[in-house]
Amino acid sequence: MDRFQAMSLFQPSNLRRAISESMDKETKRINYHLLGTVLGVPHTTMARTLALLGFDFVIVDAQHEPLDAERMMQLIQTVNLSSQGKTVAIARVPSVDSHLVTHALDAGAAGIIFPHVDTPDQAAEAVRKSRYACSGGDRSLAPSALIPSIAQLAPPGTSYQQVADNNIAVICQIESPTGIENAEAIATTPGVDLLMLGPGDLRLAMGLPSTPVGGKEDPCFVRAVNHLVQVSRDSGTPCMAISFKVNTPPEWMAGFSVLCDCADLHSVMVDHMRKMRETEGLLKEVGSGRLSDVVQNGV
DSSP: OGGGOOOOOOOOHHHHHHHHHBTTTTTTOBBBOEEEEEEESHHHHHHHHHTTTTOEEEEEEEESSOOOOHHHHHHHHHHHHTTTTSEOOOOEOSSTOOOOHHHHHTTOOOOEOOOOSHHHHHHHHHHHSSSGGGGTOOOOOOOOOOOOOSSSOOTTTOOOOOOHHHOOOOEEESHHHHHHHTHHHHTTTTOEEEEEEOOHHHHTTTTTTOOOOOGOHHHHEEEEEEEHHHHHHHHHHEEEEEEGGOOOGGGGGGOOOOEEEEHHHHHHHHHHHHHHHHHHHHHHTTOOOHHHHHHHHTO
């Protein structure tokens, strides 16, 4: 993300441009992929660690984690500053009406994920919440965020507000049959930069288990995903997926230029369980076992 940095680390990097250029608007082919992760442990130590691993973005999840405005701002700025702008923070807010939208923007988030977007009207509202009045929005100006010569910077002939509006990406998460049906209208809503597949809630909304049974996706879910990918190609609006939550062939990733391929909590669980199983195997090789094995054997 180096070449998309703003003039200050206190300003949002140009995620809109990075997303837009990920897809060739003529051929509709993917030029490159942006890779990211989810911050589920709301602590600055974890935010700093993820920021230094080389991801393009880190999603600060205020929808599913207990974040207040102050902690969310700390996490966003930790990602931006620790990575020196090489990794950008994206905030997922609880809803388009959440007060956290304003605080995420003021903290320097390069993008906002709005969950459960089902209609173009909701998408348009998300855009308005993310833009200043000079760009047709209703975002409020925060004097405390405008530090002279540090945050309040802009190329000649422009303003900090114009830089923010040009750089911050509006991301609409689609996770219901209604959202899938309206995907084209959402994708073509002016100001929407990225569609995002929400696989878990989409499965539930379709009456399916939240995770694939037997590791195989239901055909109805596959058709919905294929439709979203086709809308992305037809509209030229790139699409994002939480790739570690969907079981599909590798070529399926060609339809998504933005991939969230892991999450801190998920990685901790998977790696801890793997390590525990490895150690249990080594203990068996030397004729020993765990306390739980001894108790179960009645010793």
